[in-house]
Structures are given as structure tokens and as C-alpha cells.
Amino acid sequence: MTGRTDRGRAAVDTDGDVSLERRDRAASVLSDVLADREATAFVHVGTDRDPGIRYCRSPLPNEPLSSAVPTAVAYDGVDREWLVRSAADDSGGHPADRLAADLRERGRDGTLLTPARIPHDAALYLENAGFDLASTDALERARAVKTDGERERVAAAQRAASAGIRRAASILADTTVVDGELTVATDGSDAAPERLTPARLRTAIDEAVVAAGAFPDGNTAVNPGSGAPGDDTALRPGDPIVLETAPREPAGYYGGLVRTLVVDADGGRERRVHVAVTQSFRSARSMLTAGPESVTAVAADLEAEVRSFGFGDGDAIETRITGVGLEPSERPSDGGDALDAGTVARLDVAARVDGDDWLRIADVVAVNDEGERPEWLAAPSQSLEPAALLE
Incomplete structure (x- = not known):
């Protein structure tokens, strides 16, 4: 028999116990x-x-x-054993063809369960070997509940995200206003301060993420999709500045963090929006303490809490809930999916302040058993004041 077999804890594993835990879960x-x-x-x-x-x-x-090596994996339900066949084995032939042959050698027949979408050629190899195929979402359901090791990996990514956002906050806290624009001191003591742009702030976030041991993965943005001035236009005092990052830690797990900061806020509408948005996170946490809830129910609670602060149907409010793990956005994400104990999800709430200005906050929450408060993973202050994130 060609290829390799993963037998319990004897398998080759360069990812610590995390991959062993998750295969046991699957x-x-x-x-x-x-x-x-x-x-x-x-x-x-x-x-x-x-x-x-x-x-x-x-x-x-x-x-x-992240290689592009074709790979076929199977869980043999009779022997309760994982099989892996990879093009990297140099054994010749398509991995799905070899895997089908190996299952036949084991005396397996009948129906194979697969995800709803597998490559067409792979499906043909399996069917040509005499197997019937039927789809299942069991793997996605297994992935939705994180093992302890996976939870720590997401927390590590979230710590890197927090380091990036805090770095941006430190820069904003040290800005000065020149001709209505935010500026930062340059390295030369006698040099004039330079304009602070979204591009410069984004670079600083990415550098801090890397220094914290993670990869930005192209997921960092300043004022994303808001219609705000471009990357090379100076940021201004009094304007909400949305900072978003979703880094990946070395084992492949993602975080996700959004903060909105304002330099020299005037205490106007953005303060009222901020109070409403931050309170919605507290409400959702209390809701999840009482037991599992659907994505739809939690999203509705987030929006209802924001609107309870006097925002009507005409006020733009957006909420999004999605799992995080080996993807920055994964199950649970559909409305009927449940945030069960063990799920790790990103809660994202945004409300329009005025015009193109939005206030957004996103945090990652790990849901615990019923009656136990969910845990915010590596969450810096949600304050609008840059200096508050540095305390």
C-alpha cells in the first residue's frame, strides 16, 4: 500500500498537539x-x-x-483511522485514485461521504473505483467547535492583532495638528513633522503584527470601504479612523480586530454612536452566557441594543458574526448556525456617524459552557481615545 497512514499520536506532527486534537474532534x-x-x-x-x-x-x-500540493484524505469508519495520500509522496498517480484503491484493498465498498464540493476529477476517480458519493457538512460542523489548542492559536493571532492596533494607537496619541491635518514627528530632530496617512498607519500596524510573530496576510486596512480619502491623504482630527486587521499566526489560525479611534474628538454624535456600539457587545456577551444562540439571534440582539440608544430605522447599522479559525471567516456564519460552547466567533458592529464616516468595532469571543461568561480574546480597550488603548 502506498502513501502514509496517520495512526493516532504516532503520526508525524510539526504542529504540536493542535492537529492531533482537531483530528480527534473530526x-x-x-x-x-x-x-x-x-x-x-x-x-x-x-x-x-x-x-x-x-x-x-x-x-x-x-x-x-500554504502549498498547492494535491492531497486526498479519508477517515475509514471501520478501522477508525485517517489515511493521507499526497502528490508529494512521489508515488505516481492522482492522490484520489490511489486513495480509492487503498480503500478497496481494505475491503471497503458502498458509500463515501464527501464535502459538497470536491474537484470533479477526484469525484470521477472515486466513482470509477465503484463507490457511491454523498455529501455531508460534518467536517464543517466539526471545525466550528474549537479544541483548546485551536482556541489558544486564535488567541495568539488575536494578540498579534492587538499589538498592531496598539501600535497605531500610539502613533495617533503622539500626533500634532498642522493646518487641519494630523502629523507625526520625523526622525530628524530639526525636520518638520510629516503628514499621517492611512498608508503609513497601515504599514505600522503590519510591522507590529510581524514583530508579534504573526503575518498580516493582506488583511489590514485603515478606513476600509468607507469612501474616506485615499491612502496618501492626511488623516484629520475629529474624524473617526477605523483600523482593521486579521493576522494569521504561524500554524495558520486567524484573528480579527477592529477599533475606531478619534484624535481631538468634539464629543458629538460619534460619542453617542460609540456608547451604543460598545453596549451592544456587553449585551451579546450576557446573551451567550445564558446558553447557545443562533447567529441570527445574536446579530439581532447587537442591532437592537444599538437602536435602543435612540437610533431609528433610517440610521445605518450593520452587524456581522462569523467563526474564525483556519480561515478569517468560517462557520458558524449562516443565520441558523449556533454559537455553541467551544465556538470562537468574531462579532463586528458598525454604525454610521455621518456622511462617509462610520464607527466600527470587532472582537473575537470564545463561547464557554452555559452559565459561564464568554471570553474576549486579547481585546484592547474599545475607547475612542488612542491613549486609552495603551493603558
């Missing part, structure tokens, strides 16, 4: 589904850029995190 969910549907095995085919593939296998020594 195996538990898949075993029940395979038994209920009288199927032989679960099979997934893709490249190692596919988070589902990465979830089900251990990385090889010195293997790049």
Missing part, C-alpha cells in the same frame, strides 16, 4: 455521521491550501503552510 463527529448514514468512509480532496484538508492531516516536516 473523527468523533464523522464516526457518528458514517454510522447514521451507513457509509464506509469520509473523503476530502483538495490542496493543502484548503483549510478542510489542513484540518484533517498533520503537516510533513518542513512543509510550507
Whole structure:
């Protein structure tokens, strides 16, 4: 038999215990589904850029995190064993073809469960080997609940995100206003201060993320999609400045953090919007303490809490809830998905201040057992004041 077999904790694993934990988690969910549907095995085919593939296998020594190597993985429901066949094995043939042959050698037949979308050629190899295919979302459901190791990986990414946002806050806290624009001191003691632009602030965030041991992954933005001035236009006092970053830590897990800061705020409408948005996070946390809730229910609670501060139907308010893990946005995300104990989700709330100015805050929450308060992962202050994030 060619290829390699992952047998429990004897598998090659350069990702610590995290990949072992998550395969155990997937195996538990898949075993029940395979038994209920009288199927032989679960099979997934893709490249190692596919988070589902990465979830089900251990990385090889010195293997790049995001390679494009075709890989087929299976969970044999009879032997309760993981099989991995990769083009990197230099064994020839398509990994799905070899995996199908190996399952046949094990005496397996009947139905294979797969994700709803696998490559067409892979499906043909499996069907040509005599298997029937049926779809399941069991892997996505397994991934939605994080193991302790996965939760710590997301927290590590979130700590890097916090380092990036705090760096931006430190720059904003040290700005001066010249001709109605925010400026920062240059390295030369006698040099005139330079205009602070979104591009410069974004670069500073990314540098701090890297220094904290993570990768920006192209997910950092200043005033994203707001219609605000471009990257090279100076930021101004009194304007809300939205900072967003979603870095990836070395094992491939993402964080997600958004803060809105204002230099020399005048205490106007943005203060009222800020109080409403921050209170919505407290309300959602209390809601999730009482037990699991659907994405729809939590999103509705976030919006209702903001509107309870006197905002009507004509006031623009946006909420978004999505899981975070091996993708910056993953299940739970659909309205009916539940934020069960063990899920780690990003809560994002935005409300229009006026014109093109929005106030946005996003944090990552780890949901605990019923009656236990959810935990905000590495969350800096939600204040509008830059200096408050440095305390």
C-alpha cells in the first residue's frame, strides 16, 4: 500500500498537539455521521491550501503552510483511522485514485461521504473505483467547535492583532495638528513633522503584527470601504479612523480586530454612536452566557441594543458574526448556525456617524459552557481615545 497512514499520536506532527486534537474532534463527529448514514468512509480532496484538508492531516516536516500540493484524505469508519495520500509522496498517480484503491484493498465498498464540493476529477476517480458519493457538512460542523489548542492559536493571532492596533494607537496619541491635518514627528530632530496617512498607519500596524510573530496576510486596512480619502491623504482630527486587521499566526489560525479611534474628538454624535456600539457587545456577551444562540439571534440582539440608544430605522447599522479559525471567516456564519460552547466567533458592529464616516468595532469571543461568561480574546480597550488603548 502506498502513501502514509496517520495512526493516532504516532503520526508525524510539526504542529504540536493542535492537529492531533482537531483530528480527534473530526473523527468523533464523522464516526457518528458514517454510522447514521451507513457509509464506509469520509473523503476530502483538495490542496493543502484548503483549510478542510489542513484540518484533517498533520503537516510533513518542513512543509510550507500554504502549498498547492494535491492531497486526498479519508477517515475509514471501520478501522477508525485517517489515511493521507499526497502528490508529494512521489508515488505516481492522482492522490484520489490511489486513495480509492487503498480503500478497496481494505475491503471497503458502498458509500463515501464527501464535502459538497470536491474537484470533479477526484469525484470521477472515486466513482470509477465503484463507490457511491454523498455529501455531508460534518467536517464543517466539526471545525466550528474549537479544541483548546485551536482556541489558544486564535488567541495568539488575536494578540498579534492587538499589538498592531496598539501600535497605531500610539502613533495617533503622539500626533500634532498642522493646518487641519494630523502629523507625526520625523526622525530628524530639526525636520518638520510629516503628514499621517492611512498608508503609513497601515504599514505600522503590519510591522507590529510581524514583530508579534504573526503575518498580516493582506488583511489590514485603515478606513476600509468607507469612501474616506485615499491612502496618501492626511488623516484629520475629529474624524473617526477605523483600523482593521486579521493576522494569521504561524500554524495558520486567524484573528480579527477592529477599533475606531478619534484624535481631538468634539464629543458629538460619534460619542453617542460609540456608547451604543460598545453596549451592544456587553449585551451579546450576557446573551451567550445564558446558553447557545443562533447567529441570527445574536446579530439581532447587537442591532437592537444599538437602536435602543435612540437610533431609528433610517440610521445605518450593520452587524456581522462569523467563526474564525483556519480561515478569517468560517462557520458558524449562516443565520441558523449556533454559537455553541467551544465556538470562537468574531462579532463586528458598525454604525454610521455621518456622511462617509462610520464607527466600527470587532472582537473575537470564545463561547464557554452555559452559565459561564464568554471570553474576549486579547481585546484592547474599545475607547475612542488612542491613549486609552495603551493603558
